[in-house]
Amino acid sequence: MLVAVDPGLGVLPLWWSAGRILSKDPSDPVVAEMCEVAKVQGAKVQGDDGEHDDA
Template structure:
C-alpha cells in the first residue's frame, strides 16, 4: 500500500471540505517547471517487465529525479490535492517547493507536516 504525502491547502489533507488545489493550477505549475512533465501514465516494472499501468490525466513525473528509472518519481493530482506515494528526500524537497508556489503545505498520511 505505501505511505503517501499530500500537497494540500486544507487543515488536514483528508478533510471533506476546505480549499482545494485545482487541476488547472497543478497543470500550470507543471508547465512552468522544467523539472516536471505531465506524463499521464505510469508503468511499474519488476525485472524490466511492466506489471502495472496507471493512467491519469493529471499525472506528472519529476524528470530530473536522480533515480528516475528505479523510483518513478510520479506526482499525481486528485480531488483537490497533489499526492506522492513513498517519496524519497528528493521528492519531498520538490513537493515542498511546489507547495510554496501553490500556497499549500506538505502533509503525511498521519497528519505531520514536512514544510515547517
C-alpha cells in the same frame, strides 16, 4: 498523472486528485521539491499521519 524526475529513482509518479498532489513513498529530494511547489502555491505538504513537512 504528473511525473517528477528524481535522480535516485529515475521517475516517480505523482497523482493529482481533488486539488491534491499525491505520491507513494517519495524520496527526500522529491519531498523537498514538493515543498517548494507548495510554498509557491500557498499549499502544504502533509504526510500520511497528518504531519506537515517544511523541507
